[in-house]
Amino acid sequence: MTSFVNANHPTIHPGVERAEVLFDIVNGKRAGARHVIAFLLVAALSSALVVAEALVTNWDEGSLLAAWAVFCAALFAxxxxxxxxxxxGAKRIGKVLAAGAERRANARADALFLASAQRDPRIMQELRLAIERSKAESEVTEVTEVAAATPNLLTRMAGLHETPSLYTALARVQSGHFH
Structure with missing residues (x-):
């Protein structure tokens, strides 16, 4: 007599599944590893300072000087x-600060320009003309992009209005393209 056992036990341990997910996340975000390393370095440094402060409270001055020397050497290393x-990181922070300063300067310049445009009708007219020119240029750019995307359509449309040469007509007849 044969009996079958149906065990509903997982074949993979749940801890292994969680570890695999963690490894996938870590491997997927390897570019941000420098930020994590810097954060862990700051955390380790701050915890070392807390421990050092707790140990140093009862030391005499000679031992305290030696501890500060070791601490400074470790900091420099x-x-x-x-x-x-x-x-x-410092370069990135500098770029962010420079970009922010540039945005603020541009906003101030735009505000001054608009204030002067509201006072002077000639500047306002120039501003309106510039807006109309940019709209017209954007429309021309859109038409040009569409034309560049479909060059065969435009050449076929241009070919419909002209009479083909004798050579082109014979080539079309022989190749089976009669249109």
């Missing part, structure tokens, strides 16, 4: 180790 990460 960490800075030298992650100099490229710190430099890239």
């Amino acid at each position: 960490g800075t030298a180790l992650y100099a490229d990460v710190l430099l890239a």
Whole structure:
């Protein structure tokens, strides 16, 4: 007699599934690893400061001076180790600040220009003409993009209105294209 056992147990451990998902997430976001490393470095440094403060409260001045010397050496070594990460972060922050300053300067210049345009009708007329020119240019650009996207259609449309040469007509007849 044969009996079948149907066990509803998973074939993969749930912890392994969670670990695989975690590894996929980490591998997918490897570009942001520098940010995580910098964050962990700051967290480790702050926890080291808390521990050092708790230990140092009962030390005499000679031991305290030695501890500060070790701490400064470790700080300089960490800075030298992650100099490229710190430099890239500083450059990124500089670019963000420069872009923000440029946006604010452009907004101030636009506000001054609009204020002067409201006072002077000649400037307002020039502004309206510039807006109309940009609209006309954008329409021409759209038509040009459509024409560039369908060059065969335009050449076929242009070919409909002209009479083909004798050579072209014979070539079409022989190839079976009568239109």
